[in-house]
Amino acid sequence: MPITIRDIALALGAEAEGDLSLEVLRASEPQSAGPQDLALAMDPRYADGIAKGQAQAAMLWPGADWRGMGLKAAIFAPRGRLAMSGLTRMLDPGPDIAPGIHPMTVIDATARLGVGASVGPFVTIGANVEIGPNARIASHVSIAEGARIGADALILQGARIGARVKIGDRFICQPGAVIGVDGFSFVTPEKSGVEEVRETLGARAEIKAQSWTRIHSLGAVSIGNDVEIGGNCAIDRGTIRDTVIGDGTKLDNLVHIGHNVQIGRDCLLCGQVGIAGSARIGDRVVMAGQCGVSDNIFVGNDVVAGGATKIFTNAPAGRVLLGSPAVKMETHVEIQKALRRLPRLAARVAALEEGQAVPPDSE
Numbered sequence: 001m002p003i004t005i006r007d008i009a010l011a012l013g014a015e016a017e018g019d020l021s022l023e024v025l026r027a028s029e030p031q032s033a034g035p036q037d038l039a040l041a042m043d044p045r046y047a048d049g050i051a052k053g054q055a056q057a058a059m060l061w062p063g064a065d066w067r068g069m070g071l072k073a074a075i076f077a078p079r080g081r082l083a084m085s086g087l088t089r090m091l092d093p094g095p096d097i098a099p100g101i102h103p104m105t106v107i108d109a110t111a112r113l114g115v116g117a118s119v120g121p122f123v124t125i126g127a128n129v130e131i132g133p134n135a136r137i138a139s140h141v142s143i144a145e146g147a148r149i150g151a152d153a154l155i156l157q158g159a160r161i162g163a164r165v166k167i168g169d170r171f172i173c174q175p176g177a178v179i180g181v182d183g184f185s186f187v188t189p190e191k192s193g194v195e196e197v198r199e200t201l202g203a204r205a206e207i208k209a210q211s212w213t214r215i216h217s218l219g220a221v222s223i224g225n226d227v228e229i230g231g232n233c234a235i236d237r238g239t240i241r242d243t244v245i246g247d248g249t250k251l252d253n254l255v256h257i258g259h260n261v262q263i264g265r266d267c268l269l270c271g272q273v274g275i276a277g278s279a280r281i282g283d284r285v286v287m288a289g290q291c292g293v294s295d296n297i298f299v300g301n302d303v304v305a306g307g308a309t310k311i312f313t314n315a316p317a318g319r320v321l322l323g324s325p326a327v328k329m330e331t332h333v334e335i336q337k338a339l340r341r342l343p344r345l346a347a348r349v350a351a352l353e354e355g356q357a358v359p360p361d362s363e
Helices: 005-012 048-054 082-089 193-200 329-352
Strands: 016-017 024-030 037-041 057-060 074-078 178-181 221-223 234-236 244-245 319-321
Touching: 005 016, 005 074, 005 082, 024 082, 037 048, 057 082, 074 193, 178 221, 234 244, 319 329
Parallel strands: 024 037, 037 057, 057 074, 178 234, 221 244
Antiparallel strands: 016 074
16 A cells, blocks of 8 residues: 555654655665656665656655755654665564464364464364464464463464473564474484594594484574564574573574574574584674584673684674684684795795895885
C-alpha cells in the first residue's frame, strides 16, 4: 500500500520538507528509482544518482539541497542506517503465512499453541510443545517434543527445532536453521593421539589404531528474547547443561555454535563464525565473517574481532582483535607491514653476505 512522506517521517521521528502528502510504494537506490519510489541517498556520495533516476522524493542527509536535486519532498536522516531500520520495517510485508492452522500439518494432541498462531503446510509439532501467541510458522518446519517457544515467533521454511529447546519471545529463525542437534563429542577407550598432541603441543608416542565412542547429549539449547538465527545455522545441544544464547543476540547464516557454549546478550556473529564447545562469549561481542573460537576459552564483553580472526586463548574485555592467531588489531597491522618488507630484507641480507654494497631501505 502507498505511504505518505509525512507518515514515514513521523514513524522515524525525522524531519521532512516539501510535499508531505506525496505517496511512495517502495524504497530504491537513487539511480534506479521510479516516480513512486523513495530514493535512498543518506550520504552525499550518492547524490549524483538522484539525477539519473526518476524519484520525486528521497531520504537525504541533513542540510541536503533537495530542491536543487529536482525533488518534490525529502526526509532527513541524521543516522542513515538507523533510519533504514525503521523504513525497511515499515515497507516489509513479511512472509505470506496464511492465518490459522493449515490442514496438511501434524500437531500432537498434547501440544499447545497460543492465540493467533499461524502454521503453514507440512509442519510437524511434537508432544508437549508449547508455542506462545501470534507465532508464525512457515512450511516444512519441525518442532520436537518438549520444546517451548515464546510469543511472536517467526520460524521460516525448513527450520528444525530439537527436543526440549527453550526459546524466548520475538524469536526469528531463517530457513534451514537447525537448533538442538547432538554435540560433536567422542572419546577413545585409551588416550587418543589428539589428547597426546594437546598435552605435548605436537609430540606423539607410538601411533595406534583407535575408534571413537559417542558421548550422548543430554542437555538442550536455551535461547533468550529477541534472538535471530540465520539460514542454515547449526546449534548443538549441551552435553549435560544447556547451550545458551542470550537476549538480543543475532546469528548470521552458516554460524555454528558447539555444545555447551554460552553466548551473552546483544552479540553479533557474522557468516561462517564457528564457536567450539564449552567456549564462553560475553555480552555485546561482535565477530566478523569466518571468525573462529577455540574450545573452553572465554571471550570478554565488548570484544570486536575482524574477519577470519582465530581466537585460541582468552580475550580480555573490550579488546579489538585481528589475525590468526588473534592479536590486537594495531599489532596485526604492524605484523602485516613487516611481512611486506621481508622480501626486500632478505635481498639486503643476501647482498651483505656476498659483500655487496647495499642501499638503505627506503622504509
